[in-house]
Amino acid sequence: MAAPPSPRSFLKHRISIKPLSPHHRHDDLLNLNDLMVVADFDKGGRTVTWAPSFMQWTRQDVFHVATHHWLPSVCGACLLFFMGVEYTLSMVPPLSPPFDFGFIATRPLHRLLSSSPDLNTFLAFLNTMFVGMQTTYILWTWLIEGRPRATISALFMFTCRGILGYSTQLPVPEGFLGSGVDFPVGNVSFFLFFSGHVAGSVIASLDMRRVRRQELAWLFDALNVLQVIRLLGTRGHYTIDLAAGLGAGVLFDGLAGKYEERRKMGVKDKKGEVGIPDGHGERK
Template sequence: MSTPLRRRSNNNSLNGNHTNGNSKMEKKNNIAKKTDGDDGEGLKTASFMTWTARDVAYVARHHWIPCLFAVGVLFFTGVEYTLLMIPPSSQPFDIGFVATRSLHRVLADSPDLNTVLAALNTVFVAMQTTYIVWAWFMEGRPRATISACFMFTCRGILGYSTQLPLPQEFLGSGVDFPVGNVSFFLFYSGHVAGSMIASLDMRRMQRFRLAMVFDILNVLQSIRLLGTRGHYTIDLAVGVGAGILFDSLAGKYEEMMSKRHSLTNGFSLISKDSLVN
């Protein structure tokens, strides 16, 4: 009996020889034979036909995270088909705005406090920028800089392509970033993505305490951005994913260029010592 999430480690320990090259070839041949049969035979030899209640219990116990997400798929499928959408004449609904109503009222009633928090947030953005540039100029590690370039360019493309309306309750400040209370793209959050890029680089360099400080400040700035209505919740969530994605893409770019470097002459952005796993 076999399922995609069975206890393979136990089976391998009892039957060590089953993991050699011959067993793999036999498994491939068996799969090919199953798929070559007619529909009736294919159904009889399908993997799910061998599942037992014990297999289901094992998956639920040891693989509860994907099970939880599977329940989420079912739940939100129902929500999507039954939810009445926001009418075109209304502002977008944002659960983060609902959760930060109290903070929004405080900031609206205290412009000075709003200015102070905006200034502190701008300082945090300067910290991110300083670290990312420092990593390249002073330490010879351009990955974070490359990632930031990828991220902000794609943010500009997406922000221009679909321009979200500025929330009616937006609380601006002349010292907020971008400084001067100018217009800005909402989707996605460059504040959050830049913080993620810096934090990931810190972890690669085993600067775990500094990375934790940046993560905490990132959470605080996210709460402030929701409280001031400077970003929608989706902007912040995608900002986290964007930071991770573009950091990964920058790493792949470094790896690709490092392979080519030995075949080229002249200046190269990537040095032999710049790759950090």
Template sequence: MSTETGVPLRRRSNSLNGHHTNDVAFDGTVSSMESIVKKTDDGYANVVGKASFMTWTARDAIYVARVHWIPCVFAVGVLFFMGVEYTLQMIPARSEPFDVGFVATRSLNRVLANSPDLNTVLAALNTVFVAMQTTYIVWTWLMEGRPRATISACFMFTCRGILGYSTQLPLPQEFLGSGVDFPVGNVSFFLFYSGHVAGSMIASLDMRRMQRLRLAMLFDILNVLQSIRLLGTRGHYTIDLAVGVGAGILFDSLAGKYEEMMSKRHNLLGNGFSLISKDSLVN
């Protein structure tokens, strides 16, 4: 087995390494078209002979399907959604956007629309959860000297503002606002992507790094509940929530790379004020 491409497959001995070419010598003395064509054909043969797919066998295919079934499932998904994309009739320009999350939460939307007090209570609880996220993220920097989560949140909210302004999605007609919801006061807000979800992910990922697993699980559960509520109130589209999860992971990773880059580029530990403490570099 060889793992040089990242996916273990059986390789023939001459598949990638040690494969010698037999190009026809061309020193300028041969001028016939037959020699040029032969050299070209041999070159194609060498390229094809070196190609990875030339070494694949049925046994390799079975191995990949059995061991690497997750990317195989996604590969099937690529083919399936290619068919969907080429055959799906798009929503007319003057229609409301279609959102599968809105379809799944129609009953919740009706309940909240008929019970303004319940909508207010849930909005207040969600705002408390946002305050919990914010407090934790700022606490890790100010009290624990670990700025990664705070840097990540700064990256995330700035990019969210840029994207939200660049493509402004229409507020759903069934939107159920509340004066105690975040942003407080029923003010306008960017839909893409969800800062609620991304902020929760940033906090949860930091908790996992610090082995605060029960607290991280609690945040994940609350994140799911707030996502359902946001769909029910039409406060976000499904795509906003899904990208919010990815944004939290992405910007947490970028903040970690930023810390590593700055620690290598500058000796911050002994040069005046530093965002990064010794403990944060260890973790």
């Protein structure tokens, strides 16, 4: 087998780049004096070259991205917009209450609950019932149905929430409306970041969709939306707590799935079904 050519001998030759788009001219050639090109050698000693992707874009390519990949395009526009907002926005002074758009949007509900303690207590009771539904379902999937993924996800989630909540202890929002029947029951202290109420509901909803309980999943999603509105109205959580709870539910459900896959691979490995030989006739 012939040895691959040296990089020095390779640099003496002109490099041809095959265009990805049919709109490019066939005789387009790029020289090392014009563009830095990454080169490598395949197993047969032949040179394989790449040019930067953006050098091969056409107007048709840009139009295709904008029309067929509109969501990343919108996110790109939002990136530029919020960069301008972030760098020109006056920050909240240390002694001022935090700015929270969710609190602004729920001012009418906050005024209503402030003037109606009985209504606030009733809604808190309903929210506690919903938390009980989440907990019951998550434990049911493990103890009755033998599917531990939702339970593992909840354990991962609450462990992370405890670490983050203790690491950065946020001040209680101004105007917080507590209730003796709210969860945690009795107006005890609680971590603000992130919302375990929202994350637990997302974990349950995702599990329901995995086993085709679509109607129940949509019910939990609707109740979760009402829960978010109520938590904002009572100033029980900042908006960022609720958004992070949504992401945490999705994240830890995925991590629990990865954990189950790794455990199954480990069980198969012990039975000799899968594994990588370690050179001594055994598999690890």
